Amino acid sequence: MRPGDGASGVFCQCAECKKILLAGELFEALGVCPNCGHHHRLSAARRIEVTFDPGSFEELDADLRSIDPIEFPEYSEKLRKAEAKTGSRDGVVSGVAALDEIPVSVAVTDFDFMGGSLGSVAAEKIVRTFERGLERKTPVIVFSASGGARMQEGLFSLMQIAKTTAAVQRCRDQAIPYISVFTDPTMAGVLASHASIADVILSEPKALVGFAGARVSKQAQVSKVPDNFQTAEFVFEHGMIDRIVPRKEMRPTLIRLVRALGGHLRG
Amino acid sequence: MRPGDGASGVFCQCAECKKILLAGELFEALGVCPNCGHHHRLSAARRIEVTFDPGSFEELDADLRSIDPIEFPEYSEKLRKAEAKTGSRDGVVSGVAALDEIPVSVAVTDFDFMGGSLGSVAAEKIVRTFERGLERKTPVIVFSASGGARMQEGLFSLMQIAKTTAAVQRCRDQAIPYISVFTDPTMAGVLASHASIADVILSEPKALVGFAGARVSKQAQVSKVPDNFQTAEFVFEHGMIDRIVPRKEMRPTLIRLVRALGGHLRG
Amino acid sequence: MAKTWKEWEKPLLELDEALGKLRELARVATPDRRAELERRIAESEQRRNRYIDVMYSRLGPWEKVLVARAEKRPYSLDYINALFTEFIELDGDRRYGADHAIVGGVAFFDERPVMVVGHQKGRNIQERQYRNFGMAKPEGYRKAMRLFDMANRFRMPVVTFVDTPAADPGVESESRGISEAIAAAMQRMFELKVPVVSVVHGEGGSGGAIGIAVANRVLMLEHAIYSVIPPEGCAAILWRDPDRGPQAAAALRLTAQSALEYGLIDDIILEPHGGAHRDPPGAIRAVGEALARHLAELGAFDGEALQADRYAKFRAMGRFGEGAA
Amino acid sequence: MAKTWKEWEKPLLELDEALGKLRELARVATPDRRAELERRIAESEQRRNRYIDVMYSRLGPWEKVLVARAEKRPYSLDYINALFTEFIELDGDRRYGADHAIVGGVAFFDERPVMVVGHQKGRNIQERQYRNFGMAKPEGYRKAMRLFDMANRFRMPVVTFVDTPAADPGVESESRGISEAIAAAMQRMFELKVPVVSVVHGEGGSGGAIGIAVANRVLMLEHAIYSVIPPEGCAAILWRDPDRGPQAAAALRLTAQSALEYGLIDDIILEPHGGAHRDPPGAIRAVGEALARHLAELGAFDGEALQADRYAKFRAMGRFGEGAA
Numbered sequence A, B: 001m002r003p004g005d006g007a008s009g010v011f012c013q014c015a016e017c018k019k020i021l022l023a024g025e026l027f028e029a030l031g032v033c034p035n036c037g038h039h040h041r042l043s044a045a046r047r048i049e050v051t052f053d054p055g056s057f058e059e060l061d062a063d064l065r066s067i068d069p070i071e072f073p074e075y076s077e078k079l080r081k082a083e084a085k086t087g088s089r090d091g092v093v094s095g096v097a098a099l100d101e102i103p104v105s106v107a108v109t110d111f112d113f114m115g116g117s118l119g120s121v122a123a124e125k126i127v128r129t130f131e132r133g134l135e136r137k138t139p140v141i142v143f144s145a146s147g148g149a150r151m152q153e154g155l156f157s158l159m160q161i162a163k164t165t166a167a168v169q170r171c172r173d174q175a176i177p178y179i180s181v182f183t184d185p186t187m188a189g190v191l192a193s194h195a196s197i198a199d200v201i202l203s204e205p206k207a208l209v210g211f212a213g214a215r216v217s218k219q220a221q222v223s224k225v226p227d228n229f230q231t232a233e234f235v236f237e238h239g240m241i242d243r244i245v246p247r248k249e250m251r252p253t254l255i256r257l258v259r260a261l262g263g264h265l266r267g
Numbered sequence C, D: 001m002a003k004t005w006k007e008w009e010k011p012l013l014e015l016d017e018a019l020g021k022l023r024e025l026a027r028v029a030t031p032d033r034r035a036e037l038e039r040r041i042a043e044s045e046q047r048r049n050r051y052i053d054v055m056y057s058r059l060g061p062w063e064k065v066l067v068a069r070a071e072k073r074p075y076s077l078d079y080i081n082a083l084f085t086e087f088i089e090l091d092g093d094r095r096y097g098a099d100h101a102i103v104g105g106v107a108f109f110d111e112r113p114v115m116v117v118g119h120q121k122g123r124n125i126q127e128r129q130y131r132n133f134g135m136a137k138p139e140g141y142r143k144a145m146r147l148f149d150m151a152n153r154f155r156m157p158v159v160t161f162v163d164t165p166a167a168d169p170g171v172e173s174e175s176r177g178i179s180e181a182i183a184a185a186m187q188r189m190f191e192l193k194v195p196v197v198s199v200v201h202g203e204g205g206s207g208g209a210i211g212i213a214v215a216n217r218v219l220m221l222e223h224a225i226y227s228v229i230p231p232e233g234c235a236a237i238l239w240r241d242p243d244r245g246p247q248a249a250a251a252l253r254l255t256a257q258s259a260l261e262y263g264l265i266d267d268i269i270l271e272p273h274g275g276a277h278r279d280p281p282g283a284i285r286a287v288g289e290a291l292a293r294h295l296a297e298l299g300a301f302d303g304e305a306l307q308a309d310r311y312a313k314f315r316a317m318g319r320f321g322e323g324a325a
């Protein structure tokens, strides 16, 4: 159970500053530590709850489930465990919702499901999210929280980053606004696909954001590694994202953006 | 008289290594010093002669002449002197020519005419060169040799960089291939307009290429200035141009390029 | 000749100071003395206002340079924050870095979504450094291009606020292609099928300015300047003497009035009495009214027509002779 | 298990060495001795060839990894220089730098203009450094995008040669957006309305490979590999033991044969007897024939159909269950 999602006990501890907090208080604060501002990870369900209009979310494609296409060692077991842990069939929850009554098509990754890794199901759900944006002429919002491609699906996984990119290209071609939100972590194959080529990219503060595992990057480099390497702050300084948005400002920011960018869809 | 253009005497001196050379030999070598490889500047006429199919060049718009639109101090006198010096009415010679029998639309700047600066006439000729490419469906080739915008025409000159850029945009939109060649020097307003946004950019070796006067750039900077700052080699290293092409390879390179990029125009 | 705006406004400053002293005296004076002081205050105010009238109705090109650079004038973000609602700054060129000398983002103007882009200067040392004195690097122009693209895709009008001494001329900017960035930004603006209005409200400095000013309507504030080269740079080249900026300013005809006369801009926005720096809200109001009018006029055209209009306008710029001399 | 291609081919090398000695002996032997030696040479040659047959008909996934990385295999420029005429390399991302791990330019294939792009590795220390081991930085992908754009505008088919261990993972690449560059390059390839053929001829290393491999036809050489992660990296994550690369290679099913079986590539190009490194001209010929065939087939479609085909192909990739479990 994550501190931000409503812990089982009365108390919980901040993952960053280690302060003991009232679980209910942290829950009310959307998982943001009142002491140090640390943004604890949220489940997809809680993310949807705190972001979109109350009751507006309708889940779709919930019946998609991962199979084991290349019979990869222990993959089936891992899938069963992740299902048991999260109650979901894969790491992406997708559907339609509303932001201040503006309809949007959304996909949210749950890091708890095998590190939010991108396999066939996650990519299919994300692609269908873009397709729903195209069909319904609504903005698309994707929250990422992923370690990257799901290596247990082998080359299928690599192809998923092309597949989601293809869907983004169609949206761009048809003037469907697409907002990508990085949450902790947004890495590797996910960063090198749909997440990085949105019209507007927002990130939660301090989220881990990068292409290669930090160990790999540092090994590959003789030069000094900056202190904030592979954080939201680092990629902002380097022009890769539009804004760092604290969690409690995320909903109003998204509302403004879909109002502004989606004006042409509403005539 | 420039060394490369056929000097008046039997001997001339390399501007770079100071070696005394036979004028005829240097002329035959296209103005490239046989000793040190220095590329001496060429007049527009000689450039055209050594680049395009013999006898293929037909000059157009030769009757355009600069006026003094804002009555700038000494501008009229400078124009008269430049006309006397070059026998041209302004610094750009333009028209149609052929490369291995492929028709092309061309403009060549003559640095001798007020430093090849871009005023109303030069820009109009360059724009008409692009328009001829559009009308005749032929590739466009522009050789630059310019210190930048012609300040004596005030704000008119600044608008010329937008005007030539507009013409490039139309060519791009209509799939007319455009090759830009930097020769010594290609600077400031000219670099910040049509010269830098070609499909393919070539440069003669060691040409001076830059935005700001080197003095300005160095003053503005605390960090170290690289030895090859504002040269063709510098901008190549920084991804701004496709190739550095020695003068004697320029014609064959251009032939290959117009054959490859213009295939769709010839059906 | 004055070299800075402060130096040039010094007589006014002295009048204001004298006026302040009189007012202070009047506040503490006896009733009979106060009548006399109030008469003198009224006189002084009249004199000050006449002085302003005279100074600002006869601003020469060099004085316009000083005024256009005045740090009390509204800057781009002042216009943006006052005239638009729900501005959300967007950042990043997606290539190299964040640039703070050009700001941009989405906002609403009269309830309609627009894309706003502008140079931004700073008012104190820290701000000036942060904004790099309003001199954008390649990243700034590439960010602007990204926002222009987005506006085009989502059919949002584009409004740009121009106020820069020049594009950044440093080694870093050269190495990342400042020239290409400016040219590419202009080219992108020629692609737009939405209304584009640019407001040159301070310094329209050369390539750095035109890089975000390829608009269907280019408006200039009454005392703004627009020039192919800074007058000091021009003087340095012409006379090897940067101190002859005033002469160069005159020679370059860098005023809004000349630009309009030459057909190189489309409209002049009158400034409040004594200049935009003396009444920022008044200047902002005037700009807002002009924007509303021009955006409304452009709203009557479709995308193709807007693009063609922009092309035709810049295509026609330039003066030359043709045929036998 | 062998850890390098040289180690793995050691038995063959020994056979070749023995053969060399026999041939040397035969050259200087007396006529009667020579007949005997020549019989032994013929035997040895047969044995060597049978050995090659056996080794190369039963290459396991890990052996394929070793062979795909063999530095004697033809590299992209070997294919480009042999199969195309009048290649002119074009360079530069127009943003930051020149990248030598990806090469590209215009050329002619069967007298038709094409745009060619490929990763390039080096064979000696200097070359390897110059080519950054075939690991491209953001500049490489942005150059590729520029060339893709140009090909699209001028209706030139695109051919890419894929051979990279991975995209460059260094701090510099991160700071200039290697992820964005790869994603944007893929996106650009989905925009193309011209035929696109990609040949994975060595290592198809993850994002670094797919960044230039969004093609209508993806072809793989018989012993090339294509993988979402290097097997050593996979082993490090799975078993915290990078030395278990062989097991990971098997688990990942990174061979051309598996990729074709899964429908993730379109064709396999058979390599000469004993692999491409044993007969580069033969490998190049085979690639040339495959390219000619696939380009001819794609030539029958118009631009819209080609774009739609590419989309449909990648859209359909992925295996999952739907409905009740």
Ligand SMILES: [Zn+2]
Binding pocket: A014, A015, A016, A017, A018, A019, A033, A034, A035, A036, A037, A038
């Ligand atoms: Zn805390």
Ligand SMILES: [Zn+2]
Binding pocket: B014, B015, B016, B017, B018, B019, B033, B034, B035, B036, B037, B038
């Ligand atoms: Zn010499």
